[in-house]
Amino acid sequence: MFLQAITEKGGRFLEAPVSGSKKPAEDGQLIILAAEVTPAFDVLGKKSFFLGPVGNGARMKLVVNMIMGSMMNALSEGLALAGSAGLNQQTLLDVMVERTTIDHGAIANPMFKLKGPAMIKGSYPPAFPLxxxxxxxxxxxxxxxxxxxxxxxxxxxxxxxxxxxxxxxxx
The missing domain is CATH 4.10.910 (30s ribosomal protein s13; domain 2)
Structure with a gap:
């Protein structure tokens, strides 16, 4: 809709959704998902990806957020299962985010390390609202x-x- 209206008047449309929450935005660490016009966004974020025609930026953001949501769901279910099985939830996090190996383990990722401890405490400060x-x-x-x-x-x-x-x- 916007693309057509802008191009009919001779303009160029730039699509550039971002991946990241409040803290990465404040730190200039967003991932920029640009489409249509080659981006000059490297000063605004950690990394820019050129994704082709308009629409691909939004599609990529949905895919990334779907994967992130699935990971958060799995972490939530794992923490709940650990708790109900009498296991220490912090130990579960420690096992998952162990950083002593070169490859950091198969399931280590920054989101588990960042969000896990707060989840155990029941603290949910909004960075990306549910x-x-x-x-x-x-x-x-x-x-x-x-x-x-x-x-x-x-x-x-x-x-x-x-x-x-x-x-x-x-x-």
Whole structure:
């Protein structure tokens, strides 16, 4: 919509959503997901990626946020399971983010190290509000469902995506 209106008047449209929350923004460490115009954003963020035509920046952000949301969900379930199994949750985090090996372990990542201790304490200072993550997770799933040919079915057909069945429902 914006792209067409701008280009019809001879302008150029730049799409550049960012990946990162409040602290990375304050520190100039955002990841910039630019589309259409080759970006000159390196002074604004840690890294810029040129993703091709307009729309790809937004698509990439949805994919990244979907993966991040899935990781947070897995961490949450793991911490809850550890707690209910009588395991020390901090020890679980220590096992996952152990930094003594060269490759840092298969599941070590900065988000677990950053968010895990606060989660154990029940502290959730907003860097990326849950309502925004939920929106992105929902959008990513519905976009995938449409891509699988489910667009004309009831919106509950998104279940096909979430349960992992890549079927158009024609059985």
């Amino acid at each position: 309502k925004h993550q939920q929106k992105d997770m929902r959008l990513a799933a519905f976009k995938k469902a449409r891509g699988l040919g489910l667009g004309d079915q009831d919106f509950s057909a998104v279940y096909q995506v979430l349960k992992g069945t890549e079927s158009s429902g024609e059985q």
